[in-house]
Amino acid sequence: MRVQVVDHPLVAHKLTQLRRVETPSNRFRELTKELVMLLSYEASETMATEPVEIQTPVTATTGTQLAGPKPLVVPILRAGLGMLDGMTAMIPTAEVGFLGMARDEETLNIITYAERLPDDLTGRHVFVLDPMLATGGTLAEAVRFLKRAGAAKVTCICLLAAPEGIERLRSEVSDLEIELFLGSIDEKLNEKAYIVPGLGDAGDRLYGLAD
Template sequence: MRTHVVDHPLIIHKLTQLRRVETPSNVFRDLTGELVSLLAYEASSSMPVEPVEIQTPVTEMTGSQLAGPKPLVVPILRAGLGMLDGMTAMIPTAEVGFLGMARDEETLNIVTYAERLPEDLTGRQVFVLDPMLATGGTLVEAIRFLERAGAARITCITLLAAPEGIKRLEEELGDLDVELYTAAIDEKLNEKAYIVPGLGDAGDRLYGLAE
């Protein structure tokens, strides 16, 4: 389990705009896509490549292309869906699957209500998209699900993370080949398990329900 905080100036700037309470949902969606593309650039840096012979306008040469099998992008519904366009803009050849998971606000337990994935993930790199790593329950369940399906390597991309969520991932998934890329690690969780200072409910802000 490895955690990477990507503190590029563009990421820091866009994240600050994302946090602002006055940022409208349409701008929030645009900023989310831009942030995910920047995070995806870093998160995909170790993807395997293979040589390929090509013809340029001048001569033949040996270049490189992404090696198979195709990576799989898995947004966790619903908020992760708002990150999908930014991810596929960087890796347009990736396949897309979906996991529907939600936190019960009373018990804080994770409920899986939908799943649409290839039957066999053997040997594949999977990118999991979820805007907020709060308690860590959703990502833990998603990663376990994907690992059981045979995923060779799992990379999680979040906009924000709380120390409590990172600690839970390390304690429960420390022996798996998992990486986390995030734009920032915030201070803590509050009594309602929201990230502080955070940016509110990412799903509501993405889809205009917070306005």
């Protein structure tokens, strides 16, 4: 599993503003979009391309275009929806699917309660969006789900991650090709499985429930 922290002044600056408790939800959404655009620029570096012959106003030349099949962007409901605009702004030709996953509080198993994906993901490069990689259970199950559906490559984009989540992901999907692009690896998880220092509940802050 490839783990890449995007070390860039703009990422660090915007992430700091995102962490501030006084940042209102409208600004939180704007910052999330901007951060995802920066992260997705780095995360898309391994996308397949092909040469294409074009005509400029001056002469004929060989350019580069994204190769098929189209990439698929899959936000994990609900908080992943807040990352979708930033990703599609960078890759507007991508298709979009959705996964809704939650943890059963009795069994602690991850349950897929909603799924809207193409029938066949064979050969597809899938970008998974989830703001917080905390325990790693949801993201690990999402990767397994997509791989079972035939995805050729899965690239996960998260704003923050805890070391515990990264290690769980590494151990549970070590046999699968996966990339993980992050804005930061934080210190740890607390007793409530919140990332420390983190930024709180990303879903609540995106949709105004924390204001």
